[in-house]
Amino acid sequence: MAKTVSKITTDHKVIKTWVEQHGGHLTRVRGTGNQNDPGILRIDFPGGSGEDVLQEVNCDQCFDKFEENHLAFLYQKKKASGEDSTFFKLIKRKG
Numbered sequence: 566m567a568k569t570v571s572k573i574t575t576d577h578k579v580i581k582t583w584v585e586q587h588g589g590h591l592t593r594v595r596g597t598g599n600q601n602d603p604g605i606l607r608i609d610f611p612g613g614s615g616e617d618v619l620q621e622v623n624c625d626q627c628f629d630k631f632e633e634n635h636l637a638f639l640y641q642k643k644k645a646s647g648e649d650s651t652f653f654k655l656i657k658r659k660g
Contacts, residue, residue: 568645569641569643569644569645569650570641570642570643571639571640571641571642571652572639572640572642573637573638573639573640573656574637574638574640575631575636575637575638575658577624577628577631579638580638580640581624583638583640583653584608587610587649587651588610588611589608589609589610589651590608590609590621591606591608591621591622591624591627592606592607592608592609592619592620592621592622593605593606593607593619593620593622593627594607594618594619594620595617595618595619595620602630603622603623603626603627603630606622606627606630606631606655607619608653609621610651631655634657635657635658636655636656636657636658637655637656637657637658637659638653638654638655638656639653639654639655639656640652640653640654641653
């Protein structure tokens, strides 16, 4: 059986490319944050929570919050089955 393939990055271009390749959009949870702070960050994929819960955000705002909170992007490239994966998690950077 194949193993899952996961990576961690802080590279904004890698994150943005991965999100776009999977049909996702950088979003925030509606009702969180304000004009200067996007609030709780999420990625919405087709068939996900959608517009009722999430609101698309500007990439610059998203990545400013990402840096401000010292986050890293953990993402799974492949499932154990070998299929492409949309699993991700925003985690605190080590160190």
